[in-house]
Amino acid sequence: MSGLLALLDDVAAIAKVAAASVDDVVGQAAKAGAKAAGAVIDDAAVTPKYVTGFDAARELPIIWRIARGSLINKLVYLLPAGLALSAFAPWAITPLLMLGGCYLCFEGAEKVAHALGWAHHEKSHMPTEPDDPAHLEEQKVKGAIKTDFILSAEIMTIALAAIPASTFWMEAATLAAVAVMITVAVYGAVALIVKADDLGLWMAAAGRLGITRSLGKGIVAAMPKVLALLMIVGTAAMLWVGGNIVLHGLDVLGFSWPYDTVHHIAEGATHALTQWRGAAEWALVATMDGIFGLALGLVLIPIGTKLITPVWQKVRALNPVG
Numbered sequence: 249m250s251g252l253l254a255l256l257d258d259v260a261a262i263a264k265v266a267a268a269s270v271d272d273v274v275g276q277a278a279k280a281g282a283k284a285a286g287a288v289i290d291d292a293a294v295t296p297k298y299v300t301g302f303d304a305a306r307e308l309p310i311i312w313r314i315a316r317g318s319l320i321n322k323l324v325y326l327l328p329a330g331l332a333l334s335a336f337a338p339w340a341i342t343p344l345l346m347l348g349g350c351y352l353c354f355e356g357a358e359k360v361a362h363a364l365g366w367a368h369h370e371k372s373h374m375p376t377e378p379d380d381p382a383h384l385e386e387q388k389v390k391g392a393i394k395t396d397f398i399l400s401a402e403i404m405t406i407a408l409a410a411i412p413a414s415t416f417w418m419e420a421a422t423l424a425a426v427a428v429m430i431t432v433a434v435y436g437a438v439a440l441i442v443k444a445d446d447l448g449l450w451m452a453a454a455g456r457l458g459i460t461r462s463l464g465k466g467i468v469a470a471m472p473k474v475l476a477l478l479m480i481v482g483t484a485a486m487l488w489v490g491g492n493i494v495l496h497g498l499d500v501l502g503f504s505w506p507y508d509t510v511h512h513i514a515e516g517a518t519h520a521l522t523q524w525r526g527a528a529e530w531a532l533v534a535t536m537d538g539i540f541g542l543a544l545g546l547v548l549i550p551i552g553t554k555l556i557t558p559v560w561q562k563v564r565a566l567n568p569v570g
Contacts, residue, residue, distance in 0.1 A: 299311060299388075299442055302381070302385065304446055306385065307442050307443065308439060308442075308443070310385060310388070310389060311435055311438055311439050311442065312435075313389050314389055314392045314393060314396065314435065315431055315434075315435035317389070317392070317393035317396065318393065318396045318400060318431050318434075318435065319427065319428070319431050321393065321396055321397045321400045322400050322403075322404060322427035322430075322431065323424060323427050325397075326397075326400055326401055326404040326427075327404065327420070327423050327424060327427060330404050330405065330408045330423055331416065331419060331420055331423070333408070334408060334419060335416070341405070341408060341409055342409070342497050342500050342501060343497070343501075344405055345405050345406065345409050345493055345497055346493060346494050346497035346498075348401065348402040348405050348406065348490075348493065349489070349490040349491070349492075349493030349494040349497065349541075350490065350494060350544065350548060351398070351402065351490070352402065352486045352487070352489055352490030352493070352541070353486070353487060353490035353491060353494065353541040353542070353544045353545035353548060354545050354548040354549065354552050355486055355545070356483045356484075356486035356487040356490060356541060356542065356545055357487070357541075357542050357544075357545025357546045357548070357549055358545065358549055358552075359479070359483045359486075360483065360487075360542060360545075361546070361549060400427075403426070403430055404423060404426070404427070406489075406493070407422075407423060407426040408423065411423070441471075441474070441475070441478075444467055444471050444474075445467075445468055445471055447464070447467065448463075448464045448465065448466070448467030448468035448471070449464065449468060450464065451463060451464025451467065452464030452465045452468065484538060486541070487537075487538040487541035487542050487545065488534050488535075488537050488538040488541060489537075489541075490541045490544075490545070491536075491537035491538055491539070491540040491541025491542075491544065492534075492537040492541075494540070494541070494544060495507045495510060495537060495540060506540070510533055510536045510537065510540070511533060513532070513536065514529045514532040514533045514536065515529060517529075517532055518532065
């Protein structure tokens with residue numbers, strides 16, 4: 249009997265350790281995922297365009313295919329690459345993170361430039377009315393998964409840098425949790441956004457109560473504004489996160505002046521506050537990070553459009569894929 253009790257006690261102890269490990273993984277994954285807010289919001293804002301123009305019955309299957317491709321990107325390709333980087337070249341994490349931050353700044357600044365009319369839009373070479381909807385769907389899904397790979401690489405790199413030093417398996421479990429949690433969050437949100445119009449139309453047409461029909465009409469009328477707001481929030485988050493990543497990376501590499509200046513200004517400006525000082529200081533730092541990100545992105549736009557993009561197009565022309 250005493251042996252059985254001892255065994256049960258050991259099992260309980262192991263269960264407690266396992267539960268604590270799960271809590272640690274989930275907690276670290278949540279914190280790491282929060283650090284990737286800019287890329288996550290942008291992912292959610294960008295994806296709905298890939299289901300535009302298809303029958304309502306195809307919207308959710310297309311989102312599922314993109315979500316599955318996103319999960320494969322993160323778990324099959326990016327997670328092993330991240331773990332190898334952490335194990336064999338940890339010195340490269342900060343430069344790669346800064347490269348991802350520059351990309352976020354570039355993307356955010358490009359959206360601001362387009363919104364203000366400072367840049368022309370490239371004409372799409374995609375056919376607007378293809379003869380084969382199935383072929384167009386295949387192209388759209390492949391394009392979405394390729395775009396997701398870039399955003400997922402940013403998310404996983406940011407998450408990797410945010411994870412405290414730990415064992416190989418803890419890092420692997422945390423990155424896997426980040427991959428699953430963010431994919432479910434992003435594409436669950438995308439599905440809700442995409443189907444909100446259908447829900448609103450159904451409520452407006454089939455609702456038995458006047459308030460139900462009015463609510464349905466309100467949902468339909470509000471969705472364009474919701475999408476526009478999501479794009480604005482996503483752009484602001486990209487500039488904030490991208491600027492913060494670059495400034496913090498410069499500080500890590502020994503160029504501390506820009507990072508220290510931002511924080512000294514924020515501390516000085518909020519010194520007199522007695523309440524909400526922490527929140528005000530954070531908001532001011534985030535604003536200055538975003539301004540820095542916008543300025544950096546505007547500098548990077550001509551570099552990206554006039555140099556990097558033409559070179560990349562030539563490389564793709566020499567080695568076409570699919």
